[in-house]
Amino acid sequence: MKELDVFRYLKKYRALIAGFSVLAGIVFFLVAQLRIQQYTAATVIEYTGMRAAEGLSPDGTDIDVTEIYSTNLVAQAMKALDIDYTQATTDDIRMGIQVEPVITEEDLKIQQSKLDNGEEDYELNPTRYLVTFRCGVGSGRDFPRKVLNQILQEYAAYYGKTHVNTALAANPVSDITSKGYDYLEMVEVMDSTLTGMVEHLSDKVSWNGEFRSSRTGLSFQDLKDEFNFLKQVEVRQLFSEILEGKVTKDRDVLLDKYRNRNNDLTISNAAINFEIDRIRGIISSYENAMGEFSVPTGVGDENNESSLKNNVLPNVYDEQDQDPDGNWSPVDRTAEYDKLLMKYIEDRTCYEHALIDAQYNDYILSVFTGASASSSQSAQERIQEEIQHLAEKINNLQAVYYETNDEYNEYLGAQNIVMLSSVRVTERFPILIFTVLIVVIFGVLGCAGAAVFGRIEDFIEYYAFTNKVDGLPNRAKCDQFITAREGRPIPESFACVVFRLADLQSVNARLGREAGDRMIKDFVTVLTSVFTPSDKLFVGNNGAGQYLVFAESLDKEQVNAALFQMGVVLEERAKGSDRHIELHHGFACAGEEKCYYIRDLLSTAIKRMSGFAEGGR
Numbered sequence: 001m002k003e004l005d006v007f008r009y010l011k012k013y014r015a016l017i018a019g020f021s022v023l024a025g026i027v028f029f030l031v032a033q034l035r036i037q038q039y040t041a042a043t044v045i046e047y048t049g050m051r052a053a054e055g056l057s058p059d060g061t062d063i064d065v066t067e068i069y070s071t072n073l074v075a076q077a078m079k080a081l082d083i084d085y086t087q088a089t090t091d092d093i094r095m096g097i098q099v100e101p102v103i104t105e106e107d108l109k110i111q112q113s114k115l116d117n118g119e120e121d122y123e124l125n126p127t128r129y130l131v132t133f134r135c136g137v138g139s140g141r142d143f144p145r146k147v148l149n150q151i152l153q154e155y156a157a158y159y160g161k162t163h164v165n166t167a168l169a170a171n172p173v174s175d176i177t178s179k180g181y182d183y184l185e186m187v188e189v190m191d192s193t194l195t196g197m198v199e200h201l202s203d204k205v206s207w208n209g210e211f212r213s214s215r216t217g218l219s220f221q222d223l224k225d226e227f228n229f230l231k232q233v234e235v236r237q238l239f240s241e242i243l244e245g246k247v248t249k250d251r252d253v254l255l256d257k258y259r260n261r262n263n264d265l266t267i268s269n270a271a272i273n274f275e276i277d278r279i280r281g282i283i284s285s286y287e288n289a290m291g292e293f294s295v296p297t298g299v300g301d302e303n304n305e306s307s308l309k310n311n312v313l314p315n316v317y318d319e320q321d322q323d324p325d326g327n328w329s330p331v332d333r334t335a336e337y338d339k340l341l342m343k344y345i346e347d348r349t350c351y352e353h354a355l356i357d358a359q360y361n362d363y364i365l366s367v368f369t370g371a372s373a374s375s376s377q378s379a380q381e382r383i384q385e386e387i388q389h390l391a392e393k394i395n396n397l398q399a400v401y402y403e404t405n406d407e408y409n410e411y412l413g414a415q416n417i418v419m420l421s422s423v424r425v426t427e428r429f430p431i432l433i434f435t436v437l438i439v440v441i442f443g444v445l446g447c448a449g450a451a452v453f454g455r456i457e458d459f460i461e462y463y464a465f466t467n468k469v470d471g472l473p474n475r476a477k478c479d480q481f482i483t484a485r486e487g488r489p490i491p492e493s494f495a496c497v498v499f500r501l502a503d504l505q506s507v508n509a510r511l512g513r514e515a516g517d518r519m520i521k522d523f524v525t526v527l528t529s530v531f532t533p534s535d536k537l538f539v540g541n542n543g544a545g546q547y548l549v550f551a552e553s554l555d556k557e558q559v560n561a562a563l564f565q566m567g568v569v570l571e572e573r574a575k576g577s578d579r580h581i582e583l584h585h586g587f588a589c590a591g592e593e594k595c596y597y598i599r600d601l602l603s604t605a606i607k608r609m610s611g612f613a614e615g616g617r
Contacts, residue, residue, distance in 0.1 A: 009454030010447055017446035025439035029431060034137065038428040041144035042132040044102060044420040045152065049164075055125035057163035058416060065129055068155050069097040077150040087139060093147060096134045101126035128420070134428065145423045156413030157406060164412040173394045176387070182254045183247055183383050184364070187238045190390065194231035197401070198224055204408075211411065213404040220408075223401050230397070234390055238383070246371035247383045255368055258361045265354045265361070272351045279344045286340075469517050470524040473540035478548055481538055485598045492591035495559055496598070497549035498605045499527065502582040504545040520545075523581055526569045530562050548602070559587050584609050 010017070049058045057063055067073070074090050103126050111124045133148040173193050176186050201224035212219040241247070248254050465477035473481070501523060508516040527547060533539045536552040554562075563585060574580045586609030588601050595601045 006451050009450045012454060013446075013450040017443060017450055020446050021439045021443040024442040025435045028438045029435045032429065032431045032434065036429065037137045037431055038134050039137055039141055039144045039425055040132055040134045040428050041148040041423050041425045042130060043148065043152070043423045044128055044130055046128045046418045046420055047416060048127070048418050049416045052127045052416075053125060055123070057159075059163045061163065063125075065099040067158065068099055068131060068151065069094045073151060073154045073158055076154045077147065080150055080154070081146055083147075088135070092135075093133070093151075097148075097151070098132050098134075100130045100132075102128040102130055141425055145425050148423050152417075152419065153410070156417050157410040158413070159417055160409035160412030160415075161406075164409075164416060173391050173398075176391055177384070182249050182257075183380075183387065184239075184242050184254065185257070186387050187235060187242060190387075190394065191231060191235045191239075193394065194227050194235060197227045197398075198231060201227065201401075208408075211408055213407045215407055216400050216404045218400065218404055220404070223397070223404065226397055230390070230393060234393070238386060238390065241386070242383060243367055245375070245379055245383075246368055247375045247379050248368060248371060249374065249380065251368055251371050251373050255365060258364050262358050262361045262365075265358045269351055269354045269358075272347050272354070276344065276347050276351065279340055279347070282340055283344070467541040470520050470541055472524060472528075472547070473538070475541070475543040478540040478542045481540065481550065482598055482602065489596040490590050490598055490601065491552070492596075493553040493555065494590040494598075494601070495549075495551045495554035495556075495587060496601045496605045497531070497551070497559060497563075497587040498585060498602070498609045499523075499547040499549070500584045500609060501545035502584050503580075519581060522573060523547075523570075523583070526566055526573070530566050530569070550598070554589070556589050556592055559589065563587070586611070 047057075047063055049056075051058065051060070052063065055063055071090055071094065074093050078088070078090065078093070103124070107124060107126070131148065131152065133144050133151070135144050135147075173190055176189055181189065201220050204220040205224060209219070209221055465473055465480070467474040501519065504516055504519065507519055524547075527549075528539060531537060531539050531549050531551070537554075538548075538550040540548050542548050551559075566583075570581055570583065586605045586607065588595065588604040588608065590596055590601055593601065593604055595604060
């Protein structure tokens with residue numbers, strides 16, 4: 001049996017090992033890149049508001065980073081990017097987003113120092129956060145970058161709107177003509193709406209009068225001027241036309257509404273007047289008490305102050321307050337006088353405004369009392385058209401305000417939330433490195449498998465296809481070799497040589513089988529030294545002392561030279577021993593014989609060997 005030689009096995013199966021390893025690497029790379037790999041988009045944001053270091057938003061609420069991946073913001077981002085639910089769902093994107101605080105060693109040292117100094121209530125509030133979004137590779141490498149960018153834009157606008165900017169003003173004018181109002185009431189609603197918008201925009205101008213929208217080209221001052229123009233000019237014009245023409249849908253209904261308004265104002269003013277009289281009584285009592293305890297200036301100032309503090313207001317109010325447990329305790333009432341005055345001013349202002357409103361209602365009643373029950377159809381259509389036209393102007397201007405305010409919210413969000421780095425996309429797994437490892441691992445496994453399989457093949461070859469006496473391939477192996485090639489033509493350079501040990505049987509009979517085996521071994525030694533077995537040359541024992549040599553590339557001269565060499569070697573060996581080998585041989589070359597099938601070529605060689613034997617006798 002052949003000796004164990006790992007390198008022989010590796011050389012034999014090197015192509016199969018390399019192909020298997022590369023194929024495994026390609027399969028792993030494709031599966032991992034298309035199914036397992038994930039892209040991660042990441043950026044760092046920083047809250048820069050004045051109270052961010054305290055963990056608070058500008059409106060005083062706690063900074064809540066979970067708002068970044070809230071359902072409504074993710075849905076808005078998906079809508080802006082035109083992502084349908086077959087590509088990704090809201091939950092898929094939310095689950096892929098993570099927000100982690102960025103805490104440096106310096107922050108930890110400061111925290112530890114504070115705690116060591118006894119500041120046990122010190123709390124570390126990070127202002128920087130790492131925001132990441134992880135997804136599969138199915139939508140491409142640019143998908144996570146676009147999604148994370150859009151979500152952060154939506155969050156910046158939301159943050160500015162919710163935690164920095166005031167809420168948008170309502171717009172009750174949008175469908176005013178369908179609410180059942182009379183014409184005068186419609187104009188009053190428009191006037192009230194425009195007044196609120198002007199006041200609202202005045203606040204915005206005071207906060208940031210320099211802001212100008214890049215989308216609408218308008219500032220808040222421009223919008224304020226536009227709304228104020230509608231209020232001061234067009235609304236006033238409508239008021240004038242309605243009152244002058246006494247235009248109404250139903251006079252009686254309109255008059256009843258204004259009478260009811262006056263009744264409500266009368267009831268409200270009665271309650272307010274009662275509260276005003278009560279406060280006046282308290283203030284009078286306070287002034288009387290002040291007069292009783294007053295002393296000349298500079299005389300007993302400390303006692304005077306104590307008397308005023310402890311005795312003036314307690315004469316007006318109860319001296320003690322009762323807590324929920326039923327316990328009574330004295331209360332300092334010194335500051336209550338300021339509250340009384342503020343309450344008095346507030347109630348008095350409401351009272352006076354109600355009087356003005358009542359006078360306005362009386363004026364309307366006086367105007368429409370003598371009007372017709374219902375205005376003419378033409379007058380109503382004209383006023384209706386003008387109201388509709390003005391309502392459209394207000395609605396269009398309101399839409400411009402919304403767009404300007406949305407950009408302002410984004411601006412405020414960007415002022416309070418800063419992206420410290422652009423969004424960077426990386427692969428989660430180093431697939432290429434893993435692929436190289438897979439190729440190496442499968443290469444090692446292939447080498448080990450080749451060594452095991454090669455050795456098993458050696459065992460099978462030895463026990464099933466090797467002659468035990470001379471170690472050459474046996475008859476079964478020769479038949480296998482011939483059968484594998486008989487279905488196709490052989491090349492012109494193919495040669496077949498047949499040998500037979502003519503005196504093998506006589507040696508076995510005369511000297512015994514051991515002597516015959518020694519003769520066989522001596523012959524095979526010479527044969528394999530001249531015709532060395534290889535991938536291109538097959539040497540086998542076909543049984544009964546007959547040996548076959550098949551060469552892929554041997555011409556007639558080379559065969560004759562080899563046979564001559566064998567004859568010389570055998571003669572030299574015979575001189576040094578008493579064993580003479582009688583050898584018959586014959587050969588045939590495919591090109592010389594014009595025979596291109598292996599069995600035919602073998603038959604020709606055998607015939608020549610037989611003719612050689614007869615000629616020798």
